[in-house]
Amino acid sequence: MPIAPGQPALIAVAVATLWAQPTAPGPEDRLALGVPSAIREWVARLTNDIRANGLKGRVRSQCLLGTRVEVKQITENWAEVVCPQQETSGWVPLDQLVHPADGDSGGTEYLVTATATAVRDEPGGDVAVPGVTLGTRLRVVGEAYRGWVPVALPGPRQPGWVPQRDLAPEPAGELVSPATGMIAAGLDAVKLAQQLLEIPYLHGGVSAYGIDAPGLVWIVFRQLGVDVPRFGEALMTAGEAVEFEDLHPGDLVFIEHGGDAKTPAIMAERSQTDLPEVIFSSSVYGKVVVESLKDAELTRVTACRRLPVKA
Numbered sequence: 001m002p003i004a005p006g007q008p009a010l011i012a013v014a015v016a017t018l019w020a021q022p023t024a025p026g027p028e029d030r031l032a033l034g035v036p037s038a039i040r041e042w043v044a045r046l047t048n049d050i051r052a053n054g055l056k057g058r059v060r061s062q063c064l065l066g067t068r069v070e071v072k073q074i075t076e077n078w079a080e081v082v083c084p085q086q087e088t089s090g091w092v093p094l095d096q097l098v099h100p101a102d103g104d105s106g107g108t109e110y111l112v113t114a115t116a117t118a119v120r121d122e123p124g125g126d127v128a129v130p131g132v133t134l135g136t137r138l139r140v141v142g143e144a145y146r147g148w149v150p151v152a153l154p155g156p157r158q159p160g161w162v163p164q165r166d167l168a169p170e171p172a173g174e175l176v177s178p179a180t181g182m183i184a185a186g187l188d189a190v191k192l193a194q195q196l197l198e199i200p201y202l203h204g205g206v207s208a209y210g211i212d213a214p215g216l217v218w219i220v221f222r223q224l225g226v227d228v229p230r231f232g233e234a235l236m237t238a239g240e241a242v243e244f245e246d247l248h249p250g251d252l253v254f255i256e257h258g259g260d261a262k263t264p265a266i267m268a269e270r271s272q273t274d275l276p277e278v279i280f281s282s283s284v285y286g287k288v289v290v291e292s293l294k295d296a297e298l299t300r301v302t303a304c305r306r307l308p309v310k311a
Contacts, residue, residue: 001099003071003079009097010154011067013037014131015207017059018090022078024058035095036130040116043200043210048286051202051210052258059204060090061215061230064136065129066154069097086218086230098155107139107152110167111223115195115208119160123148128160133207134195135219137170138162171225171310186250186267192220193266193279199288201281206230213263216281216288217252220266225310232262239307247276247304254303255293258283261302 003009017032017039019025025033028050031042039062043051061083063069069081072089079097082089112134119129119138123145132138141159142150149167150159193216202210206219214232221228229235236254247253247267255278257263265280268290275292282289293301 003074003094003097003099005071005073007071008100009069009071009079009081010100011063011065011069011092011096012098012154013096014065014129014136015039015133015209016063016067016092016096017204018061018063018081018083018088018092020058020060020090022075022091024091033093033096035093037096038131039207040131040209043202043205046202048201051200052283052286053203055203061086061088061204062206063092064206065132066137068100071097085227087234088230098157100154101156107141109170110138110140110149110151111170112136112138112162112166113168113223114163114166117162117166119151119153119162120148121158121160123161125161129153131209132162133209135206135222138167140167186248188224189220189250189266190268190279192223193268193288194290196220196288197279197290199281201283201286201288203283211281211288213257213260213265213281213283216279217264217266221307226307228307232260232264235264236262236303236305239305242304242306244301244304248306250307252303252305252307253278253293253301254305255280256300256302 013036031038069083072080077094078091079094080091115134117132118127121128138151140149141152144164147164148161149164151162153160200210205211206215218230249269251267253265255263265278268277268279277292279290
């Protein structure tokens, strides 16, 4: 069934970039537009300045494999889609979408916990979908076989196979007050953020190949089973306010950085010098970093928030 306006669709590639307009990509962006989408190679070819500044106004966000979107309109080989999960919209190449298959709801939701993996056509076989990244939701639809599990692929396709070690069950439980189970969940958030240290900064990015500051928070808490706002302004009102002196690991600290007063960072444990440390994706340093906040820099803090956790 062809993709049509007013109908749902699924992202069919590992990472699809949401562009502001069909004319927004340039010749240097062609790797991000294909099937499969070569996001790792695309990001590697971009300069730090382009990743931080050159994509502003051109890229809105990214969606991961299997994300459900709503098609607004189609122009030639492009579709404008709404991504309810992120409360945003953008344009993607039509080839990067598939129509949902009938009865496409069986199986058990798992999350990709490896920085990156690939879906193969059989255990140890040829790659069907390369570059599947941390935080992607996959539905396991059968029994494991020699360390591999079958997963549903978007659209009318045969299941693929993923190494069992690269997946973990979707966290269960209800969202509760941040005070309940706060320490354990906070340390888990820090550990996940540390897994992404040195990942390149990418404006609009949400993958392990390139990520922006709100994207880092979004993907870390997604791994914990908590859906948080994708963008900085909404993040600043998520959860509950907390004083800087009362921050715990995993809390959010918003700092003025690179000209953005709403840059979200994840509170880490204190450094050996007892200075508070934060982990964030820096447009200035061009990657995910951990940085101490010295006394003179505390004036850069614009807000502190504590998010709900699963319990």
